[in-house]
Amino acid sequence: MKTRDKILLSSLELFNERGERNITTNHIAAHLAISPGNLYYHFRNKSDIIYEIFQEYENLVDYYLDIPEDRAITLEDLTFYLESVFDGLWSYRFFHRDLEYLLDSDPRLRRDYREFTNRCLAAINRIFGKLAEAGIIEPQPEELRSAMSLNVWLVITNWMAFLKTAHASEESASLTLTELKQGIYQVLTLEIPYLTPEYRERVMVLREKYRPVLPEAAPA
Amino acid sequence: MKTRDKILLSSLELFNERGERNITTNHIAAHLAISPGNLYYHFRNKSDIIYEIFQEYENLVDYYLDIPEDRAITLEDLTFYLESVFDGLWSYRFFHRDLEYLLDSDPRLRRDYREFTNRCLAAINRIFGKLAEAGIIEPQPEELRSAMSLNVWLVITNWMAFLKTAHASEESASLTLTELKQGIYQVLTLEIPYLTPEYRERVMVLREKYRPVLPEAAPA
DNA sequence: CTATTATTAGAGTATATACTCTAGGCAGTC
DNA sequence: GACTGCCTAGAGTATATACTCTAATAATAG
Numbered sequence A, B: 001m002k003t004r005d006k007i008l009l010s011s012l013e014l015f016n017e018r019g020e021r022n023i024t025t026n027h028i029a030a031h032l033a034i035s036p037g038n039l040y041y042h043f044r045n046k047s048d049i050i051y052e053i054f055q056e057y058e059n060l061v062d063y064y065l066d067i068p069e070d071r072a073i074t075l076e077d078l079t080f081y082l083e084s085v086f087d088g089l090w091s092y093r094f095f096h097r098d099l100e101y102l103l104d105s106d107p108r109l110r111r112d113y114r115e116f117t118n119r120c121l122a123a124i125n126r127i128f129g130k131l132a133e134a135g136i137i138e139p140q141p142e143e144l145r146s147a148m149s150l151n152v153w154l155v156i157t158n159w160m161a162f163l164k165t166a167h168a169s170e171e172s173a174s175l176t177l178t179e180l181k182q183g184i185y186q187v188l189t190l191e192i193p194y195l196t197p198e199y200r201e202r203v204m205v206l207r208e209k210y211r212p213v214l215p216e217a218a219p220a
Numbered sequence C: 001c002t003a004t005t006a007t008t009a010g011a012g013t014a015t016a017t018a019c020t021c022t023a024g025g026c027a028g029t030c
Numbered sequence D: 001g002a003c004t005g006c007c008t009a010g011a012g013t014a015t016a017t018a019c020t021c022t023a024a025t026a027a028t029a030g
Helices: A003-018 A025-032 A036-042 A046-064 A075-091 A093-097 A099-105 A107-133 A142-166 A177-181 A183-194 A197-208 B003-018 B025-032 B036-042 B046-064 B075-091 B099-105 B107-133 B142-166 B177-181 B183-194 B197-208
Strands: none
Touching (some): A003 A036, A046 A075, A046 A107, A075 A177, A093 A099, A142 A177, A142 B099, A142 B183, A183 B142, A183 B183, B003 B036, B003 B046, B025 B046, B046 B075, B075 B107, B075 B142, B075 B197, B142 B183, B183 B197
16 A cells, blocks of 8 residues: 555544544554654645545545435435435544644634535435435424435534543543444434325334443442 | 632533643643643542532532422413523533543543433423423323323433534534523423413413524525 | 666654643742 | 732743754666
8 A cells, every 4th residue: 555545544543542632643653653754755744644534534434425316315325324424424523523623723624614504404405305305204394304415514513522421431432433333313303393194114113223322420 | 719710610521622632731720821730639530520510510410490489380481491401401501512531541430420310300290290280281102101201301311413514604613602592492391282272372472582683594 | 788767765854742840939837 | 017818920831732944765667
């Protein structure tokens, strides 16, 4: 593998594990057993590394959230979208952790992220539309649908922070993909009241698969 | 005012304005025109300052979220809770920005914050219970109520980050309390499907007061 | 083989950061 | 007036961090 790609890969790995704030360019170089000079030959600065990683993330999610225009949407599609979004969140989990700082230090990133968010919101909105078309949820006025989409986005992007900050376990490193995907339970909770009678049961069964197993309240 | 209190006040102000990550103890001392030595006479380290500020925040929110046991809850109560929580979020807005890092660097903070979150979730849950008792929302099974409470919490604690990262304006400093309180619109959106016919209109009118004024999509 | 270009090592640097240490001032008290 | 305890100044330090510079080594082209 090219050194350049190794830098991106190691950076992502280290950022995810220990947080962008705790990883310096020297750490990355040391981890790869290359010199700092070498790293800076491939990237002008740390921001450029992060920016490029973000673009990978962006492409991944854009790819997953490509909603078909020509056919109806199914419950399997919905599952796929949800699973994919949380997979993406997991693979690039360092990003949301220091989001505000990162956007403050890189105008390109701020602009791109804003557009990325808007695309995601639009995709969620379209999914809601198609779910209504498919008779899975009741159709709702556009105004409500937008607000609901935004709530879905807020729940999705905050679920990981909730797990890492409020969860019972002491070590923050203990987060797993399985736990993260329990966020799907929370997202489906938002949709419950809008489900059509025909689909209600099926969605409730799907939701149940992601129910968090409470680790707290151990017997005294 | 005592130097110690001035340090806490200035720290909070600077953290809120520029982010904890961008503010050093030397900055704080300089801002107060005192020596670093003086600052470190009053606080052992930066973490201690942050911890103490968190305790103020905690006390404030605990005070606001004291749900009366002896009487029914009204729509005015609900408004008060929502306004208060967003006021608190505003006054200590630096805190959620770097939450994960802060908790990683201070075990006391991690423990206290986890308990704080649980208290907030319990309070939201109780509010839902009392809203049902008051006939404002339909009663729901405990399991659903818990999941809804968690979603409310996720929306509340992520709303500010959304504004700061995804909003149209370029400068992140431009956030206002008014904008922040539009998060109430999002929270009330979650409750819409559960409203009783008697209260539906009143809540919808209340919600309308917080409707965001879209700054985007200006005429071309 | 030679010339050029791409890649790498590694020492080095300017700046920042959290924090320490010593000396001394100031208010109150006997 | 001397003593005491609280508070403050300010120079200083060890370490870290993002990044640079030079020289050398591969890789490639003619």
